[in-house]
Amino acid sequence: MVPALAIILAFQLAGEVISRAGHLPLPGPVLGMLGMVAALSASERLRAMIRPVAQGLLSHLSLLFVPAGVGVVAHLPVLAAQGPALAVALVASTLLAIVVGAVTFTLVAKLMGSLPDE
Template sequence: MSFLNGMTWLLIYQLIGEIGVHLLQWRVPGPVLGMVLLFLTLLVRRGVARSIDTASHALLSHLSLLFVPAGVGMMVYFERLQQEWLPIAAALILGTLITMLMSALVMQLSTRLFSPKTNDNG
């Protein structure tokens, strides 16, 4: 029953995100807004409910199944992908490099901010 309760909460947040995006006419996917709202809720609560924890672990254990629709979409639009491979490849490579650079910068910044201060004067 814990799994069903957790899934229900996750879907409620997704629905709230979809409704919010539709009403506010934002150019953000509804599930992203729902995920941000869920994150803010978890911050306020200072923890994750057991039901959401159970549901999220179950979803993560089957994460590979969530990539099947993307693979099917690639096969449906294969002809277009062949025609526009250069901009797609450039976007993928640049996006990956920018993501790696930003991750490294955030890691360095967080390491400096959160590492214990040492006294070198011995």
Template sequence: MISGLVQILLFQSLGELVSKFVLPTLPGPVIGLVLLIAWLALRKGINPELATVADAFSQYLGLLFVPAAVGVVLFLPQLKANALAIVSALVGSVILTIATSAVLVRFLSSKPTEVDQ
């Protein structure tokens, strides 16, 4: 279990270093996650220690929503004052996401594959 935790912390630290010195616009944990996924893809599998730690973390992911809920309650007056702008931004982003996904799926599905030829 310690080995799996060390692996996760190592890749997060590498991500933080890359974020600090190479790609300051991307968050370090995101870069670390991409590096970890790339490493696991190169190894073509996940070791049992890392799988154990990942399973243990995933059981408690719901706790990550507690700070967000506290923030919503803390800023409730500002949220009420700007409700129209917030709802408009949410609806607009959902529509743009769906439209972008549809265009991307149509573009990718129109490419002929080796099976089609």
């Protein structure tokens, strides 16, 4: 278990080093995950070693939301003060994303000939 966890963390560290050294716009853990996916695709032995640890981590994934919840509770006064602005921003950005998605879909469908022209 410890070697498999060390391998997972080594991939995350490698991704972080590559991201920072290369001044890349991708987060280090994402690069590490991509590297690990490539390594797992290439090695059945590595896949068999990491599988139990990964399944254990995934089964307790909900525990990772506890720090985020504590952070929200710790900043309740700020959230209360900025709540209406946050609510407006969330609703407006959601509506804008839906409209942009629908318009983009319609334009691409017309370009591909999937929708009849009006």
